[in-house]
Amino acid sequence: MGARRRYAFFALLTLSICALALYVHRHRQGRTGFVDNIIISATGYLQSQSIYFVRGAQSFVEKYFLLVNTQSENEELKKELAYLRTKLAALQEVETENARLREGLRFSSQLQQQLLAAHVIAHDVSSDYFGIRVDRGSDDGVKAGMGVISPAGLVGRVLRVTKNYADVLTLVDPTSNIDAVIQRTRARGIISGQAKRVLCSLKYVDRLEDVAVNDTVVSSGFGSIFPKGLLVGYVTDVVPNPSGVLQKVTVKSAVDIYRLEEVFIVFPPAESEKVS
Amino acid sequence: MYFLQPNQKKFLESVNPILVTIFFYLLLVGRTNIEYVFPDVFRHWDILLPFIVYFGQRRSVAEGLTLSILTSHLYSLSSIAPIGVFVLHYLSLFIIARVLSYVIYANEGFTILMLLFALSLLARIINLPIASLFGHSWGSNGIGAFGMGLLLNTVLGFFVYLSLSLLDRMTFKTPTINIEMAGDSL
Structure with a gap:
C-alpha cells in the first residue's frame, strides 16, 4: 500500500x-429520522406480507407430508384428499385464530386499561437481541414505553415507534427490566432476560425471602405500564446464597416469543381515558 | 450477457452496489420471518457477515465502507439493539476482512469456508466489547451462538458469498484484489 x-x-x-x-x-x-421511518415502514410492509406466506407454507408442508405418510389410496384420491386437507388446514387456521381473538377479547374486557390488538410481523434479526415487530404504530396512538401483553402473559415494552409499526423489547431480552412479585409470598424483584428463548432471571430478591420452585411470578403493577397481577412466568430454579445478600432465581417465561402471533398494547390509565 | 455493448456493461457495473443492497435487504426480510419456523436454528444465523467479508475481500475501501455502513444500518433498523452497535461491529469486521485481504484471497470453496468460519468466530468475540460500549454486556457467547451460529454462518454464508460472486460476474463488476501473490491470473 x-x-x-x-x-x-x-x-x-x-x-x-x-x-x-x-x-x-x-x-x-x-x-428515528425521516429516512429511517420510510425504511422501517417499507420493511414492515414486506415483513407483514411475507410472514403470512411463511406461516401458510409451513402449514401446507406439515399437512401435505402428514397426508403422504398416512394414505395408501390411489393417486386421484390422494390429490383430492390433499386438496381437502389444505382447505381444512386453512379453515383450522381461521378457527384457531378466531379462538385466539375471542380469548383476547375476553382477556381485554377483564382489564381496566385500554388495550390495542396487534399482529406480530417479524422477529429481531440479531441472535443477541430479543425483539419483535408489531403492525401498530404512532398512527394508532402507540408510544415508546407502553406495555405489551398477551392472554398467555407479559410480553415486553414498546421500544421504538414509527407511523405504522412498533418494535417491542421482550422480557427475555437481557436489557429488559420489569418489576415483578412472587404471587405466593409477595417477594419483589426485577425480571430480566438471559438471552435465551424462555428463561429470565428474577433479580434483586433478598436471600431471606421465601421463594420456591414452581412459584408463580406476576407483574407488580408499579408504574402502570402493565396491569397488576399479570402472569410473567414460573420459578424453575432457586440458588440460595448463604454468604451474600441476594439469591439467584430463574424464571421460565409464560410466553414463548417465537410462538406469539397476536399481542395487546397496553395504554396507560391517562391514555386509556383519552381513548375511551 | 456477453453480447452487451461496453456502455451497457458499464451501466450494469454501476448498479452493482444497488443490487447487492437489494439482495441483502430481501435476505433480511426473509430472515426476520423464517425465525418463526425454526427459532432455535435460524436465530443464530448472521446474514450480514458474508456480505461484510465479501466487501472486505473484493471491494475498494471507499465502496466497501459505504456498503458496510449502509447494510449494517438496515440491519440495525430490524433489531431492537441500540443504533450504532451493529454499525460499529460490522465496521470493525470490515476493517479486519480488509486487512486479511492482503494475505488471503478467498476465491474457492475451502478458503471461503475457512475465512467465514474464522470471521464468524471473531465476530462472536468482538461482539462483547462493542456491546459493552453501549452498556450491553451479557453472556451471549453461549453454546448455541458458538455451535449452531458458527455452522450456519460458515455454510449458509458460503452460499451467500458465492451468490455475491455470481452477481459480480453478471454485472461485470471487477473485484478489487489486494493480495500481491494473486498476480494477473485472478
Whole structure:
C-alpha cells in the first residue's frame, strides 16, 4: 500500500469514526429520522406480507407430508384428499385464530386499561437481541414505553415507534427490566432476560425471602405500564446464597416469543381515558 | 450477457452496489420471518457477515465502507439493539476482512469456508466489547451462538458469498484484489 493510499485510508477511517459518533448520538433512545421511518415502514410492509406466506407454507408442508405418510389410496384420491386437507388446514387456521381473538377479547374486557390488538410481523434479526415487530404504530396512538401483553402473559415494552409499526423489547431480552412479585409470598424483584428463548432471571430478591420452585411470578403493577397481577412466568430454579445478600432465581417465561402471533398494547390509565 | 455493448456493461457495473443492497435487504426480510419456523436454528444465523467479508475481500475501501455502513444500518433498523452497535461491529469486521485481504484471497470453496468460519468466530468475540460500549454486556457467547451460529454462518454464508460472486460476474463488476501473490491470473 502506497503512502498516499495509507493516508487516504486513515483519513477515511477517522471521518467514519466521527460520523459514527454523530450517528449514534442522533439515534439515541429509539429516535428515528425521516429516512429511517420510510425504511422501517417499507420493511414492515414486506415483513407483514411475507410472514403470512411463511406461516401458510409451513402449514401446507406439515399437512401435505402428514397426508403422504398416512394414505395408501390411489393417486386421484390422494390429490383430492390433499386438496381437502389444505382447505381444512386453512379453515383450522381461521378457527384457531378466531379462538385466539375471542380469548383476547375476553382477556381485554377483564382489564381496566385500554388495550390495542396487534399482529406480530417479524422477529429481531440479531441472535443477541430479543425483539419483535408489531403492525401498530404512532398512527394508532402507540408510544415508546407502553406495555405489551398477551392472554398467555407479559410480553415486553414498546421500544421504538414509527407511523405504522412498533418494535417491542421482550422480557427475555437481557436489557429488559420489569418489576415483578412472587404471587405466593409477595417477594419483589426485577425480571430480566438471559438471552435465551424462555428463561429470565428474577433479580434483586433478598436471600431471606421465601421463594420456591414452581412459584408463580406476576407483574407488580408499579408504574402502570402493565396491569397488576399479570402472569410473567414460573420459578424453575432457586440458588440460595448463604454468604451474600441476594439469591439467584430463574424464571421460565409464560410466553414463548417465537410462538406469539397476536399481542395487546397496553395504554396507560391517562391514555386509556383519552381513548375511551 | 456477453453480447452487451461496453456502455451497457458499464451501466450494469454501476448498479452493482444497488443490487447487492437489494439482495441483502430481501435476505433480511426473509430472515426476520423464517425465525418463526425454526427459532432455535435460524436465530443464530448472521446474514450480514458474508456480505461484510465479501466487501472486505473484493471491494475498494471507499465502496466497501459505504456498503458496510449502509447494510449494517438496515440491519440495525430490524433489531431492537441500540443504533450504532451493529454499525460499529460490522465496521470493525470490515476493517479486519480488509486487512486479511492482503494475505488471503478467498476465491474457492475451502478458503471461503475457512475465512467465514474464522470471521464468524471473531465476530462472536468482538461482539462483547462493542456491546459493552453501549452498556450491553451479557453472556451471549453461549453454546448455541458458538455451535449452531458458527455452522450456519460458515455454510449458509458460503452460499451467500458465492451468490455475491455470481452477481459480480453478471454485472461485470471487477473485484478489487489486494493480495500481491494473486498476480494477473485472478
